[in-house]
Amino acid sequence: MKSKYSIFSLARNAKNYHKDWEKAWRSPAPKAEYDAVIVGGGGHGLATAYYLAKNHGLTNIAVVEKGWIGGGNTGRNTTIIRSNYLQDSSIAIYELARSLYEGLSQDLNYNMMFSPRGVLMLCQTEHEFRAFKRTAHANRLAGLDCRMVTPAEVKEIVPIINTDPNCRYPILGAYYQPRGGTGRHDAVAWGYARGADELGVDIIQNCEVTGILRDGGRVTGLSTTRGEIKTKKIGVVTAGNVSTIMDMAGVRMPIESLCLQALVSEPIKPVIDCVVMANTVHGYMSQSDKGELVIGGGTDPYNNYSQRGSFTALEHTVTALVETFPIISRLRMLRQWGGIVDMTGDRSPILSKTDIEGLYVNCGWGTGGFKAIPGSGFVFADTMANDRPHKIAEPFGLNRFAEGRLIDESVAAAVAH
């Protein structure tokens, strides 16, 4: 048993200058065989492993990660957590995730700082306003705690916002999820890793998968840079690199890998206590507990595995936010970076069995995967353990692309007459 983290253990360890803390997770060598192997040590992969062990008693399992855990999009995103989607199937998984986030620090005994500070989605055209009103009705009847707010309320929640009615896209109102918010992204990966490790899961870093071994229509194991690993169940959870891994098994994916960028400002005293998303102008912003403004926008259009995006996309985002929050003009950008996001044809995720027995895939979270981590891990673990889609995962199967059963969250096809 690991020693529990608490104010008391901190105080106890302080006596000895913190020399007695044990490793948050072990660094084991891969065993010859596991009951299941998760490929990809990001948030979704680690959460899957944790729930496989915790909910399904599968403890002879491993997570293999080519780099360091949490080093992909988990450690690169802007940490927005919300569940106010339009389609029922999206609401189900994102709300499961959000509600798990509420108790995650306690569950994992690792403070991932879920901060339900509220998420405001601005309405800046009549069309957008109507679309969010519709979402608000759907969310209310689904049982979410969300509401439309007026421009005056927006100003009250975010005093630095530009509510000039004569600006290019005046704020007509906003859609507000008070229980949405942010979390500490690295801590989600580390907390799940520590939790899974305690339950016996091997977390194997610096271990790149080079092949998926098959016996006819079923998987038998993996070849990796650290040797062959036998297993009958493989869960591929590798986000931007999912096509590369699935190609090894001959499974073609409806995925393109694009670059999504984010940036932070220098730390300043708090000026914004919620998350603001301005979809018409393509930008969103919150402020971390360190004081940095955390900013994101849209993806570059073309396939990109470099983790470095185009300056144009970043300029577009910053311009939108200077327009939305004029005071940031004199503040400075401290750091920018990019991640490889896996975009599906309908921009909704894939949680699915495949035509190959024992091969499962969890991907396609695109630009919004962080908010889904606990829910995704929870239902994907269930899907893998029982070899059938969890009820919430069912709509997200690969078969939807052949059936035309798309899950489209981009409500507006065109602008009105």
Next chain:
Amino acid sequence: MLVVTCPVCNASGDETDFHYGGQAHVRRPATTDPVNITDEDQRDYLFIRHNPKGLHFERWRCDRGCGKWFHAARDTVTMEFKATYGITELPPAELIKEAKGPWADYFKKRLKEKA
């Protein structure tokens, strides 16, 4: 920001002067065979994409130049454009040889059809 050169009008410009059009050489089954298309054919056409880490073949349009669509071979890691070529053409032979994975399979099939 990438520099793109149009093979039709030879204009070079920033990527913002061009429009990215996704994977190249996607064949629309309905054009040639509107009747016998399976759901899977249609899925492959609409959604399944080559997504290689490395050499990729894609479509661009010379948006603010001549307006023509063209093909490009680009490395998705280094961002280097290896070649651009006509919208109805196959890539240069040496790049077809360099292609890997699903792209290699695709070109093998295409060349066989041609022959």
Next chain:
Amino acid sequence: MSTKPYRLAEGGSRIDRSRKVTFSFDGKDISGFAGDTLASAVLASGQKLFGRSFKYHRPRGLVGLGSEEMNALIGIGVGSRHEPNLRATQIEIFNGLSAESQNRWPSLKYDVGAINSKFSRFLPAGFYYKTFMWPKSFWKHVYEPFIRKAAGLGKAPEGRDPDTYEHMHVHADVIIVGGGIAGLTAAEAAASTGTKVLLCDENPVLGGIADLTAGMIDGECVADHAATVAARLAALPNVHILTRTTVVGHFHHNYLMAFERVGDHDPAILASGAPKHRLWKIRADKVVVATGALERPIAFANNDRPNIMLASAVRGLIGRYGVTPGSKGVVFTNNDDAYLTAFALKKAGVTVRVVDSRARPDGALVKRAIAEGIDVNLGSVISAVEGTSGVTAVKIAAYRRGQGRVITEKRVDCDFIAMSGGWNPALHLWCHNGGKIEFDDSLQSFRPKSHTDNIVAVGAANGTMSVEATLVEAQALGKKAKKFIVQEPERGASESLWFAPATGKYNEGNKHFIDFQNDVTAADLELAQREGYESVEHTKRYTTFGMATDQGKTSNLNGLGVISEATGKTIPEIGVTTFRPPYTPYSFGAIAGSLTNDLFLPVRRTPIFQWHSDHGAVFEPVGQWRRAYTYPQASESKHEAINREILCVRNKVGLLDASTLGKIEIKGPDAAEFLDRIYTNTFSTLKVGKCRYGLMMNELGFLSDDGVTARLADDHFIMHTTSGGADRIGAWLEEWLQTEWTNYKVFVTPVTEQWAQFAVAGPRARDVLSKLGPDFDISNEAFPHMSFKQGHFGGYPVRVYRISFSGEMSFEVATPANFGQGLWNAIMEAGDEFGLSAYGTEALHVLRAEKGYIVVGDESDGTVTPVDVGMEGMVSKKKPDFIGKRSLEQSFLKGPNRKQLVGLLTEDPTDVLPDGAYAVAAVKNKPPMEMIGQVTSTYMSPTLGRSIAMALIQNGRSRMGEVISFPLEGGKVMKATITDTVFYDKEGGRIHA
């Protein structure tokens, strides 16, 4: 000593002692000289304290000389001109400058937050991951608000930025980044070949640290040589020099961003109308990284006390500003370079001692120091520092490499320390776009290795530390190299010193700071290793080392050294964290440039825009357009105005500016066949002079656009699209022609802006047009509904479409855009006697809803097929292929329970269903409830005197007459009967009037 003990009696290459400059710092007036930085002027005034650290609020002073400064972060300006977190070392003072220290309360000297320092033992790296979890609700309500109070360094400005920013776009054959001796030499060499050279340097003066460098070039000291070269470059027509300009990022395809501080150093420049900052967007054939090197601090116990500086910074303060940090200094080094600081101090009359961790250094400078009688402690380290808000003494202890703790110490009084742990090539720019680096044992640092871009590194940035070798390397940019005679002191080897031991172990309460601003100590880094955060990226994120506003410029390598000693791995095995742009932070204002306010996104205006404005129109943004929403008159409310406009169309005649409607000319022998592929319905059968409404799907089978297309000739059509869809559909047509049906002979030409187009709608529409003097017959017989004519209305050339989106007799009149306002006026005038009134987009929407006409984007949302909206009849069964046809066959699109478009009439006719309201299968007390569909359009119809709505309801068309329920916010349930979608003039007689 004079009244200013820290300002030396003479010296200071950057300052003009004849020009006094007065500014305020924390409310106190301070004087310096023109050319001073805030750092040098404040230090000269005797103040050592510049700020407080982030976590422990420890008092901090200056460390560096330029952009590497991590402690002395200052806010300048007031109100909307406030700017936080600037480095005191880069702020050039001017009269009236108002500066303040940050992250302290109530004052810099007495800071309540310093209590954190007392509890630091309980606050190791990552402590917050281990606590603040109980009780659960406390994170939101207690812990986080408390932590947020402590967040941030400086404060944000108040209000909109009054200054301006701009972008410059430039192509360069060669960009040289850094104007030190390497960059200057490279620039001259490159320029000699006739290429266009852009030279950028972040400092106000070129030369880099030539003035801090020992040696002679062709008989001149290095600084003089640099000044000579700089002067020559300034005279060359093919060299453009930008000072105060930091190249902040290198991106794909040799694209670079340079941040120029145009007016920060002189308010007169800003007052003249110049921008505050300018962002240079540079595309270069070749990039030359001549960014020099950054000096490393040394990690020793309490190495963060004010007046502990980098050796180069101390040397620079003396040489550039005639300022010394104190009167008795200790130079602590592991290399030869810092001896130059000892000589500079001695020359300035400051008592100095050198503590050198190397037991037997043999370089020329060491020998000279000993020969000059400077006290040198070889094989020694500083093991302790006394003093809190400054340095009062150090303890010096004998040291052997690798020793974990020291045994005996000797106390030496001093009031400042100049430290040098060696020099790191500034690799940031090299690495931004994926340059590879390698560890160099002799440098004890990384240097450039390889790059896939056309980029080279020269001089110290390339790990080349000698002047002579730098000159050779930099001249490779030219065709032939000039031979310089260089004299420089022979350098002895440096030895790594990742941290200096104290009497206790470094992880037993000693504070060896690695990352000063974020308060990360050697012990924190070791703790991260012990807890398994072994990847250097994990260590960084767990401890926040390297994540402060200096982005680890001076701290990264020391951190790697500590990790190396803690784990036994070599530094190259540990690796480095990613170097991410920017090199130094730059303003969001510069990134946005002039694209703010009115220029944020240009507004598209129709030719009638000014008229709308002059006649009180309320506008709404539609795509990039602004369209007139309604025209309230006098005391009318918007709602009243809309109702008046609607009734005017129904009863008299209205005029709508429909110029935003997409218009695309389609011409060529295959035009008709092409349209058959594009639309769901058939256009090849359309007769010349006739119009037809068409539906478009995307390849997924979902509605994507609609509009009326007229046939002008056998081979000539004009297509109308939605306003928002015009550009998209234009590009889409072109794409299909060029990439799929390449054999079609068709030209597609978008002409939206070329035509002004107005709807004249209402029972008196023909009367109005008749008065305009048409040169063709507009009678119902000659010009029936869904037909097209062109000719003239008086002097105006017109294309007239007899089409209707209101359900009334209606003519859409198009005229070349420059005739637009004239024709509009003529129609207004002609319509006067018939009671004509302009109507806006909202009236348009109500009118069309009364008639059950759909709006793509309202009735459809990207998941709706033509069949869903009841337009199955418009989907051709005969055509072999058109876009989207095959997808309609996919099982889900043909499946049961699809939502279908229906009309709704509320039980209470005064109830207007809210936009987007959902109907449920059964009303329950509380959610969740099963939803069966949603309202797509909903209005109070002034024509019918009751509310109407359209909705997409599961199997709606088979549920006619059924009453369904909409549970609304607050518990109210509205009930509505399902009807068909046409509420007004079901027979359609009015259109044909």
